[in-house]
Each structure stands twice: as C-alpha cells, then as structure tokens.
Amino acid sequence: AIERTFSIIKPDAVRRNLIGKIVAKFEEAGLRVVAMKKIHMTREQAEGFYAVHKERPFYGELVEQMSASPVVVQVLEGENAILKNREIMGATNPANAEEGTIRKEFALSVGENSVHGSDAPETAAEEIRFFFTDDEIVG
Ligand code: CMP
Numbered sequence: 001a002i003e004r005t006f007s008i009i010k011p012d013a014v015r016r017n018l019i020g021k022i023v024a025k026f027e028e029a030g031l032r033v034v035a036m037k038k039i040h041m042t043r044e045q046a047e048g049f050y051a052v053h054k055e056r057p058f059y060g061e062l063v064e065q066m067s068a069s070p071v072v073v074q075v076l077e078g079e080n081a082i083l084k085n086r087e088i089m090g091a092t093n094p095a096n097a098e099e100g101t102i103r104k105e106f107a108l109s110v111g112e113n114s115v116h117g118s119d120a121p122e123t124a125a126e127e128i129r130f131f132f133t134d135d136e137i138v139g
Contacts, residue, residue, distance in 0.1 A: 008066075009022050046067040049127070
C-alpha cells in the first residue's frame with residue numbers, strides 16, 4: 001500500500017552538507033518528498049519528540065545533539081514507505097549497517113547516525129503530526 005513516513009536529516013548530516021545526497025537516496029528508491037522544511041529544534045521539541053526514550057541512558061545526549069543545530073524534517077510517500085525508508089537508512093548503529101545504506105555511507109556513530117525514520121504506521125502518523133500541519137503536506 002502507499003504509505004507516508006516521517007524522516008529527519010539529523011544535525012551531523014546537515015552540518016556536513018549532506019541534505020541533497022540523502023534526499024537522492026530516498027528518491028532513487030522510489031520515495032517522494034511530500035513535505036520538507038529546515039528547522040532548528042528547541043530543547044523542548046527534541047525532548048517531546050523523543051519522550052519514548054526518556055528513561056534511556058542516552059536520552060540527555062540525544063536531546064542535546066538534536067537541538068544543537070538545524071535538521072531537515074520530511075514526509076516521504078510511496079509503496080511500503082515505512083519499511084522501505086528503514087531499509088534505505090540501514091541499522092541504527094552504522095557499524096551494523098548494510099553497504100549502500102545512508103548510515104553505512106554517512107553516519108559517524110550510533111548517536112550521530114545522520115537520519116531518523118519512523119518505525120511503524122502509528123509512530124509515523126504521530127511523528128508527522130508532531131512537525132507538520134495537513135496543509136504543509138502536498139501529495
Ligand atoms: P533514532 O532513530 O533517531 O531514535 C533514537 C536515537 O537515539 C537513535 O536514532 C540514535 O541516534 C540514538 N542513540 C544514541 N545512543 C543509542 C543507543 N545506544 N542505542 C540506540 N539508539 C541510540
């Protein structure tokens with residue numbers, strides 16, 4: 001089915017001028033960008049977005065990194081978009097990521113892993129709503 005998923009090009013990748021190279025990976029795999037904006041997350045936004053990880057030992061550092069400098073948030077659309085995006089990104093830890101994936105090619109570490117992508121339909125819908133209004137999404 002045609003799905004929508006939520007993606008973040010993280011600060012480490014934006015800082016290294018990799019926005020275009022990462023968007024190209026999505027497009028080459030058949031996903032379409034139906035919404036996109038560059039934002040500098042506040043600490044409160046990063047805390048809210050990653051609230052599910054609150055109890056994890058890396059939460060503080062994660063919030064710090066995600067609000068340290070700008071990111072690009074996107075809605076991607078396409079056949080099986082949620083799983084497809086996860087395949088294009090590769091494993092969370094770049095040490096475990098397959099050849100050709102974004103994280104294999106660009107990520108620096110598990111924390112600075114260049115992209116975030118929704119892991120399931122419910123989280124995709126929630127994450128899209130966290131950053132975009134309906135009128136910002138143009139299919
Ligand atoms: P992301 O998909 O954005 O969701 C949570 C993020 O926490 C994850 O990607 C990683 O960048 C970050 N993170 C930092 N340390 C860890 C860790 N040890 N295990 C999992 N995620 C981590």
